[in-house]
Amino acid sequence: xxxxxxxxxxxxxxxxxxxxxxxxxxxxxxxxxxxxxxxxxxxxxxxxxxxxxxxxxxxxxxxxxxxxxxxxxxxxxxxxxxxxxxxxxxxxxxxxxxxxxxxxxxxxxxxxxx
Amino acid sequence: xxxxxxxxxxxxxxxxxxxxxxxxxxxxxxxxxxxxxxxxxxxxxxxxxxxxxxxxxxxxxxxxxxxxxxxxxxxxxxxxxxxxxxxxxxxxxxxxxxxxxxxxxxxxxxxx
Numbered sequence: 445x446x447x448x449x450x451x452x453x454x455x456x457x458x459x460x461x462x463x464x465x466x467x468x469x470x471x472x473x474x475x476x477x478x479x480x481x482x483x484x485x486x487x488x489x490x491x492x493x494x495x496x497x498x499x500x501x502x503x504x505x506x507x508x509x510x511x512x513x514x515x516x517x518x519x520x521x522x523x524x525x526x527x528x529x530x531x532x533x534x535x536x537x538x539x540x541x542x543x544x545x546x547x548x549x550x551x552x553x554x555x556x557x558x
Numbered sequence: 559x560x561x562x563x564x565x566x567x568x569x570x571x572x573x574x575x576x577x578x579x580x581x582x583x584x585x586x587x588x589x590x591x592x593x594x595x596x597x598x599x600x601x602x603x604x605x606x607x608x609x610x611x612x613x614x615x616x617x618x619x620x621x622x623x624x625x626x627x628x629x630x631x632x633x634x635x636x637x638x639x640x641x642x643x644x645x646x647x648x649x650x651x652x653x654x655x656x657x658x659x660x661x662x663x664x665x666x667x668x669x670x
Binding site: 448450477479484485486487488489492499500503535537545546547548549550551552 | 590592594599600601602603604607647649656657658659660661662663
């Protein structure tokens with residue numbers, strides 16, 4: 445597609461369940477970013493990939509959060525043993541290279557933990 | 559610490575008027591700044607960006623001004639239209655940094 449695609453758009457899970465969120469970046473984009481956006485707040489950085497290499501995961505809030513991009517294109521953000529505080533919109537962004545701004549965002553996955 | 563903040567959380571303007579959205583930043587090492595527009599249920603949409611070696615950049619109906627002396631960034635929207643109603647975020651990053659730091663946003667409401 446022409447833009448960043450994320451699925452599912454909405455995810456409801458019970459506390460303690462594992463979830464997986466998918467991101468399809470713009471074709472050919474080397475850099476891929478995950479952000480978390482709480483209601484009424486700006487996005488906050490979670491992790492960054494350059495191709496398949498996860499170069500920065502300093503924003504991941506706990507070891508329950510795990511991201512991968514095995515073939516350098518599609519990425520998956522996995523949250524294990526979800527907690528209510530994990531409820532947020534998870535945004536994926538991509539850019540051609542790290543120095544090629546701007547980052548182009550998908551429409552996000554809205555995660556609700558019951 | 560690093561922060562990107564906005565002076566006003568909400569802004570209402572009449573259709574056809576010009577809008578100015580302000581943003582303060584504290585990281586003097588930041589060298590790239592960007593404005594995004596976010597509509598309800600959508601991801602942030604790129605509007606315009608500026609590097610620290612510039613103090614003004616113009617796009618279609620939008621202008622970004624950067625004042626490094628007082629660490630202030632503004633977005634000017636000319637002839638504001640109802641379709642401009644959204645939340646606007648400024649964001650910054652340092653040269654070579656991986657991620658953008660976002661502020662909390664300003665909600666712009668255009669009154670027909």
